Amino acid sequence: MPRQIRSFDPTWKDRAFRKTFEKLSAAERTRQADEITALIELLGRARHPTLDPALQSWRPSAYRVPGVAGLFEYRGRNLLRIIAQWREPTAEEPEGLVLLIAITLDHDHDRLRRLIESNRRDLD
Amino acid sequence: MNLEARLDPKTEAVLARLCEKLGGLYKTQAVKLPYLVDVVAQHSLGRRLTGIRFEAWDQGVVAPEIYRFFTHHPESDPVFQVEPARFSESAVRIKARLGAVREPLNEEEQEIVDLVACEYGRLPVEQLGRVTKRLNTELGPENWGTNAPVKLDEDSFLRLSPRWQDLYERIAAADLDDRSLWSQPIDDPKDVVRQLLDA
Numbered sequence: 001m002p003r004q005i006r007s008f009d010p011t012w013k014d015r016a017f018r019k020t021f022e023k024l025s026a027a028e029r030t031r032q033a034d035e036i037t038a039l040i041e042l043l044g045r046a047r048h049p050t051l052d053p054a055l056q057s058w059r060p061s062a063y064r065v066p067g068v069a070g071l072f073e074y075r076g077r078n079l080l081r082i083i084a085q086w087r088e089p090t091a092e093e094p095e096g097l098v099l100l101i102a103i104t105l106d107h108d109h110d111r112l113r114r115l116i117e118s119n120r121r122d123l124d
Numbered sequence: 125m126n127l128e129a130r131l132d133p134k135t136e137a138v139l140a141r142l143c144e145k146l147g148g149l150y151k152t153q154a155v156k157l158p159y160l161v162d163v164v165a166q167h168s169l170g171r172r173l174t175g176i177r178f179e180a181w182d183q184g185v186v187a188p189e190i191y192r193f194f195t196h197h198p199e200s201d202p203v204f205q206v207e208p209a210r211f212s213e214s215a216v217r218i219k220a221r222l223g224a225v226r227e228p229l230n231e232e233e234q235e236i237v238d239l240v241a242c243e244y245g246r247l248p249v250e251q252l253g254r255v256t257k258r259l260n261t262e263l264g265p266e267n268w269g270t271n272a273p274v275k276l277d278e279d280s281f282l283r284l285s286p287r288w289q290d291l292y293e294r295i296a297a298a299d300l301d302d303r304s305l306w307s308q309p310i311d312d313p314k315d316v317v318r319q320l321l322d323a
Contacts, residue, residue, distance in 0.1 A: 004309050005309065005310045005313075006306045006307045006308070006309055006310060007306070007307040007310070007316070007319075008298065008300055008305055008306060008307075009305055009306070009307055010294075010298060010305055011291070011294050011295060011298055012307075012320075013319065013320065014320075016287060017320060018320060018321055021320070021321065022321075033314075033317040036313075036316060036317055036320075037313040037314050037316065037317065038313075040310065040313035040316055041313050044313075061262050062261075062262055062264070063261045063262075064261055064262065064263060064264040064265070065261070065292065065295050065296045066264075066265050066296065067296070068295065068296065068300060071295070073261065075279075079282065081282070083291075083295070085300060099300065099306065100310075100316070101295060101300070102291050102294075102295065103320065104287065104288065104291065106285075106287060
């Protein structure tokens with residue numbers, strides 16, 4: 001039986017993600033959607049949050065936040081990043097549970113690029 | 125003067141430029157801002173500017189070499205002047221004589237240092253320390269306050285973005301155990317994307 005997947009909606013459902021996603025071309029949107037779907041399927045059946053061979057293309061690593069256990073970061077192609085929490089099995093969820101915490105596509109590269117260009121203009 | 129007592133020329137130039145842009149540096153800024161300079165430089169130029177080692181200290185990322193240099197600063201140093209900060213028991217204020225820098229930064233290097241000065245040079249020092257910690261989310265609380273090496277790659281650059289930094293704070297503040305904030309079990313992964321787009 002695959003592991004249960006849920007999302008933690010206050011941080012998972014993010015308007016910034018939607019806005020960035022909607023700016024993508026149709027082909028890119030399809031590719032990103034397929035990538036997200038593939039990871040979620042994998043998280044449902046992977047045996048380990050970082051060591052499962054099927055997850056290796058996502059370059060998984062611990063995502064350490066003081067006071068919060070079990071967070072891991074998964075890296076898609078380009079800028080897609082997903083943070084998920086692996087929770088221990090309970091009577092209610094005997095296979096454990098993966099809680100989707102955050103998803104990002106946008107890392108303000110444009111903003112930094114603009115700042116660098118603006119600095120260049122100031123120097124000229 | 126013993127030349128070995130000086131910082132390497134590029135590190136010296138980075139610190140001197142930061143001093144110029146910010147009107148001087150506190151030691152905490154001097155040991156942390158060059159890390160952010162190298163993170164941005166690695167992304168923008170494909171190489172670092174300073175080449176010095178950075179470590180995970182208690183209050184964030186620190187360049188030990190710079191820390192030692194300004195802790196045992198030779199008064200005869202031709203570039204940097206170190207003075208006690210006003211109304212502070214322990215802080216020092218660092219100023220630079222730009223004309224004495226041995227290897228000035230080129231234009232693109234200056235742009236990067238200026239960007240870091242502009243974006244992070246006015247942050248309170250405790251906040252600056254937290255920014256550097258959030259670039260290294262693989263490290264847990266037990267790693268800070270050691271001399272563990274820190275990241276200086278594309279991931280650290282991505283984590284520098286305000287959005288990523290904000291996300292970290294929101295996760296730290298969230299009560300992930302509150303099941304009333306959880307979605308229903310996701311039976312079809314394709315629903316996830318649809319739900320995200322309805323957000």
